[in-house]
Amino acid sequence: xxxxxxxxxxxxxxxxxxxxxxxxxxxxxxxxxxxxxxxxxxxxxxxxxxxxxxxxxxxxxxxxxxxxxxxxxxxxxxxxxxxxxxxxxx
Amino acid sequence: xxxxxxxxxxxxxxxxxxxxxxxxxxxxxxxxxxxxxxxxxxxxxxxxxxxxxxxxxxxxxxxxxxxxxxxxxxxxxxxxxxxxxxxxxxxxx
Numbered sequence: 001x002x003x004x005x006x007x008x009x010x011x012x013x014x015x016x017x018x019x020x021x022x023x024x025x026x027x028x029x030x031x032x033x034x035x036x037x038x039x040x041x042x043x044x045x046x047x048x049x050x051x052x053x054x055x056x057x058x059x060x061x062x063x064x065x066x067x068x069x070x071x072x073x074x075x076x077x078x079x080x081x082x083x084x085x086x087x088x089x090x
Numbered sequence: 091x092x093x094x095x096x097x098x099x100x101x102x103x104x105x106x107x108x109x110x111x112x113x114x115x116x117x118x119x120x121x122x123x124x125x126x127x128x129x130x131x132x133x134x135x136x137x138x139x140x141x142x143x144x145x146x147x148x149x150x151x152x153x154x155x156x157x158x159x160x161x162x163x164x165x166x167x168x169x170x171x172x173x174x175x176x177x178x179x180x181x182x183x
Contacts, residue, residue: 001114001131001132001133001134001165001166001167002129002131002132003100003116003130003132029129031129031130032097032098032116032130037129038129046106046164047104047105048104056100056102056105056114056132058164058165058166059166060151060166061151062151062154062155062163062164062165062166063164063166064164065162065163065164066106066164068162077164079105079106079109079164080100080102080104080105080106080109080114081102081103081104081105082100082101082102083101083102083103084100084101085098085099085100085101085116086098086099086100086101086141087097087098087116088097088098088141088142089097089098089118090142
């Protein structure tokens, strides 16, 4: 999984039927120091996260498993909201 | 799988139920010389690892899910072992 911050939302009116009602959010991947890293991407949202929230997200086929037994054709999903980070680099 | 160092922990109260009961670790993948290999990632803990440990990191869904006993769950990375030593043939580093 990866850290990220919700920086926006995406609306799509014409889409796969199984995406109906599915929230799609724009996510900026972050380092543990909360610096942006890499490019922004669109994630399905399992959590109900809001704009600006710190989250972690999963990628690949596993991302769609968050919604089982619904089969949702997504490849990245926000699966948790981050309350705090305890970071201790040496 | 990758060699990695546990550099932190994440606290999350609202998360997918398949992640309950396991630590969420911030894990920094490493090169053989100990330098950072890309950005740190978030992994579920399957072995009881903590901050500072050098660990074996599975970066594929099936292996990560299997290691924590949760099949068909949204888990793509897990800490699946502790690394004691790495032996290389001459010149491999």
